[in-house]
Amino acid sequence: MADKTHIFNLIKKAYETQNLSLDECEEVLKSEEYDDELFTLANLARVKFSKKDVHLKALIEISNYCHNSCFYCGLRRENSCIKRYKLSKNQILSTTQNAINLGYKTVVLQSGESKIYSTDEMCEIISSIHKLGARITLSLGEKSFEEYKAYKNAGANRYLLRIETTDTNLYKKLHPHMSHKNRFLALENLQNLGYETGSGIIVGLPNQSEKMIAKDILFFKEKNFDMIGVGPLIPCENTPLEKFKSGDFKLSLKVMALIRLLMPQINIPATTAMETLRKNGRLKALQSGANVVMPAIAEYEYRKNYFIYPNKATKNEGLKEQICAISSQIYDAGFCVSKQNGDSVYFQNRQIYG
Ligand code: 5AD
Numbered sequence: 001m002a003d004k005t006h007i008f009n010l011i012k013k014a015y016e017t018q019n020l021s022l023d024e025c026e027e028v029l030k031s032e033e034y035d036d037e038l039f040t041l042a043n044l045a046r047v048k049f050s051k052k053d054v055h056l057k058a059l060i061e062i063s064n065y066c067h068n069s070c071f072y073c074g075l076r077r078e079n080s081c082i083k084r085y086k087l088s089k090n091q092i093l094s095t096t097q098n099a100i101n102l103g104y105k106t107v108v109l110q111s112g113e114s115k116i117y118s119t120d121e122m123c124e125i126i127s128s129i130h131k132l133g134a135r136i137t138l139s140l141g142e143k144s145f146e147e148y149k150a151y152k153n154a155g156a157n158r159y160l161l162r163i164e165t166t167d168t169n170l171y172k173k174l175h176p177h178m179s180h181k182n183r184f185l186a187l188e189n190l191q192n193l194g195y196e197t198g199s200g201i202i203v204g205l206p207n208q209s210e211k212m213i214a215k216d217i218l219f220f221k222e223k224n225f226d227m228i229g230v231g232p233l234i235p236c237e238n239t240p241l242e243k244f245k246s247g248d249f250k251l252s253l254k255v256m257a258l259i260r261l262l263m264p265q266i267n268i269p270a271t272t273a274m275e276t277l278r279k280n281g282r283l284k285a286l287q288s289g290a291n292v293v294m295p296a297i298a299e300y301e302y303r304k305n306y307f308i309y310p311n312k313a314t315k316n317e318g319l320k321e322q323i324c325a326i327s328s329q330i331y332d333a334g335f336c337v338s339k340q341n342g343d344s345v346y347f348q349n350r351q352i353y354g
Contacts, residue, residue: 007031014261015041025214028258035254042257042289045264049345050291053338054330055267056323057106057137058099059294061306062087066112068141070164071174072202074236074307075112081238082307086116087298089125096129099297102323106135106342108160108294113141123154130155135341137198142178142186145193152193159190162200162229166219167212170205187223196347198227198267203255204247205233213255221262226344227292228266230256231273234309249278253288260289265346267292276311286333292342295326 003009010028014020020028028038063086066075074082087095096107107129111117117125122140129136137158138151148159163183165171171180190197201216220228232247252274260268269292270285278284282293296303300316317325327337 004033008034008037011038011041011261014258015045018262018264020258020262022211022214022218025217025258026210029210029213029251029254032250035250038254038257038261039288042260043287045260046268046289046291049265052335053291053340054286054335055106055292055338055340055342056104056326056330057108057292057294057342058096058104059108059110059296060087060092060095060099060298061111061296061303062092062109062298063111063114063116064306065114065116066141067114068112068178069176070178071176071240072205072233072236072309074239074309076239079238079307083305085302085305087302089121089128091299092125093128093132095298096132096134098319100132100134102319103337104134104323105340106137106158108137108139110139110160111141119147119150123150126151126154126156135343142182145189148186148189148193148195152195156195158196158198158226160198160200160227160229161187161190162202163187163216163219164200164202165205165208165212166201166216167208170208170212174205187225191223196226196343198229199223199225200227200229200231201255202233202247202273203230203252204245206241206244217255217259217262220259224346225263226266226347227268228256228259228263229269229271230259231271232277234273234276234311236307236309246277247273249274249281252277253285256285257289263346265344265349267342267344267346269294272296272312272314273309276309283329283333286330286335293326293330295322297322 010024069076136156139160168180232252235244268290270282270290274281274285
């Protein structure tokens with residue numbers, strides 16, 4: 001009979017050595033016996049490096065135009081049921097200023113993948129935000145090396161680009177007309193340009209196995225990303241996956257916690273998808289290794305059309321009410337809102353020690 005404590009020993013090993021083999025990661029993801037211990041140790045690992053700090057980052061969904069056709073995403077170009085929008089430079093700057101006034105140190109500019117903003121226009125927006133004193137994260141999809149470089153020179157600090165899955169066959173099925181190779185290359189370019197680089201996956205994609213997820217996790221570790229976002233699939237109407245089942249909340253949480261054990265110094269968001277799928281999902285994520293929350297702060301009139309999936313945990317409330325509600329959730333969970341600039345401990349150490 002297999003040793004009953006085998007899985008617990010693997011979790012402990014991950015905590016102590018920050019290393020597990022592919023098979024070991026897969027075993028942890030497949031077993032259910034020691035989930036609570038996994039979450040507890042992931043929390044300990046996060047407290048060890050990031051203390052009780054939670055970074056709040058203001059997500060501004062600047063446009064929902066997209067030329068891609070990802071099978072899961074409501075922004076896909078074939079979806080004619082959503083009203084498309086593009087925020088102007090002034091709208092983005094005034095939203096940023098409001099966020100800064102409320103204490104946000106970082107704005108995250110996110111959009112579908114499109115050329116709706118020219119490179120020059122985006123650079124102007126970035127340098128104006130830079131002058132306002134906020135750190136700038138971009139999440140605008142795949143761009144050329146030159147565009148990433150121009151954004152960086154204009155003042156961008158960080159970039160988020162999820163690989164979604166490292167399994168090429170699965171990627172191909174879900175992302176028509178897109179190149180997996182190009183996505184890997186984009187991530188490499190971002191890292192080479194000195195961005196604090198984030199990636200991530202969706203958990204619960206059709207035919208995605210625990211082994212595939214284990215490979216994703218080891219890919220993140222091998223590439224030394226600074227931030228990893230994990231969220232369950234939420235089926236979205238008017239997409240090919242609309243009738244598909246949601247990703248498993250517990251498995252998503254386990255993936256996140258295991259990443260925390262193997263990469264204790266990085267930033268890990270408690271994703272909106274977690275909160276959307278499960279009431280208090282954000283809180284549970286914060287208690288299981290996550291250390292970042294990114295509330296969407298664009299005006300509701302626009303934000304409600306950033307329809308990557310339904311029931312996105314977003315309410316029509318003022319920025320002040322929103323930050324109060326989230327802050328009290330954070331304090332209730334036993335954490336505090338960070339006064340730092342939002343860099344990961346891992347990134348800070350790299351700046352100091354190379
Ligand atoms: N369910 C869960 N996550 C989704 N994303 C897009 N659509 C969905 C969905 N239906 C995620 C993708 C993308 C990020 C911005 O949102 O991982 O990179």
